[in-house]
Amino acid sequence: MNSTNEHRYLPQVILAGAPKCGTTSVFDHLKDHPEICSSSVKETYYLIDKGYPVFRPDRNVHLQGWQGYEHFFSHCQNAADGLKLEATPDYLYQETPLHSIPEWPTRPKVFFVLRRPEERVYSLYRFAQNNLAILDKDISFSDFLALMGTKDSPFADRYILSNAIQQSCYVDFLLKWREAVGEDNIRVFLFEDFRRDQRGFMKQVADYLGIDPLFYRDYEFEVKNASTNVKLQGMHRLKGRISPYIANTALRRPLSWLYRKVNVTQAAASKVQSERTEVEKLAPRFFEANQRLEAEFGVDLAPWRTRK
Incomplete structure (x- = not known):
């Protein structure tokens, strides 16, 4: 593929990871x-x-090649429209972008937002129980960790849950990305820095991307994709089956409001003591990987060493 037209829709900025690390916001x-x-x-x-x-x-690069990106960026016709951005957090763990991106005529700016590993694993656990309703409420976090990787696990067929610990050892995946796109085109940021100071965080990202950081001086920040508590998982799964049939009907808004009123509450920010203990017990499993992450990418992981 050599024509300019085939390249015009390639993203120039990719937020490539990691899931449950604030990438939606x-x-x-x-x-x-x-x-x-x-x-x-x-x-x-x-x-x-x-x-x-x-x-x-x-819809994927294997089937449609580079030109298929037009589906997502047809509204970005000219350079004046701005840098084309996409954000697929699971890219961190993929081989396809590592082979595809080096063939692009220009390398995109790639960045990652990472969360303290043990907190990310816990967040996945809670997300699976509530937002997705695919993990039984009776399974404690301790049970979840014990079942992980076993053949009899009720989530053995859920790859992302079964591999939550492996995928939270970020450095091995990041090293592959650095080799593929180059050290100057990759940057690692921390979710904890985002949560502490969203304005300062976004200014740093803007600096890295070469866009005006002053835009965020008076910007109004709003948290997106917040975790929720689901009271009845069966009702949540029923909602998922019904939703496609009412998506474009007048029933969608009133039924969605009624569902949230009856079955959804905001997730509590704090953990019970037993959960907090289990999260802290998990931390040593990431010690070596975190050390290598800090050394290889110059990331200050002090926020991960500060306990709540």
């Missing part, structure tokens, strides 16, 4: 920037490996 804050033209959906999944759980068989 970061994407939304970036897409509001006048020098950014974001993809029509946050997660395009366009560079996902075949066979990975979130692979989209109808």
